[in-house]
Amino acid sequence: MRVIRKYANRRLYDTEQSRYVTLEDLRGLILDEVPFRVEDAKSGEDLTRTILLSIIIEQEQADGDAQVFSNDLLAQFIRVYDMAQPLPLARYLEQGTKLMLEQQHHMQDQWQQAMRHSPMELMREMAEENMKFWQKTIGQAGSGSDDDSGKGKS
Numbered sequence: 001m002r003v004i005r006k007y008a009n010r011r012l013y014d015t016e017q018s019r020y021v022t023l024e025d026l027r028g029l030i031l032d033e034v035p036f037r038v039e040d041a042k043s044g045e046d047l048t049r050t051i052l053l054s055i056i057i058e059q060e061q062a063d064g065d066a067q068v069f070s071n072d073l074l075a076q077f078i079r080v081y082d083m084a085q086p087l088p089l090a091r092y093l094e095q096g097t098k099l100m101l102e103q104q105h106h107m108q109d110q111w112q113q114a115m116r117h118s119p120m121e122l123m124r125e126m127a128e129e130n131m132k133f134w135q136k137t138i139g140q141a142g143s144g145s146d147d148d149s150g151k152g153k154s
Helices: 023-031 048-062 071-081 089-112 119-143
Strands: 002-006 012-014 019-021 036-040
Touching: 012 023, 023 036, 023 048, 036 048, 089 119
Parallel strands: 002 036
Antiparallel strands: 002 012, 012 019
């Protein structure tokens, strides 16, 4: 795992490439799926989450038309943190985003393969995948397990 050190002067140093980097450089590592950890140069404290949030903020401000987080959504996130028993929001967001990215890659693959299936078939398959994902996710939240033994079916 690549180690990035953050110094008191707010500069980020890539220890593997022996050079200073920017948030945009780290965004490139993320897009290239290069794992990294950002740590405080003095204490060694893990600052990765803070830096990832900074990259998101920079991205949100860079292109007003491509904003992902509306003011209402951000306010709802803040309310979730204030709940007595917060929702398992992180798991839902992670799984939902993973599903969305997988489907995007799947759709791109399908288009690149000259549409082996009709467009309606592709949409039907994606709808089935969505249903299976959400049924599994909701089932896990309700029961706390992955048990899908099919009891009660003939």
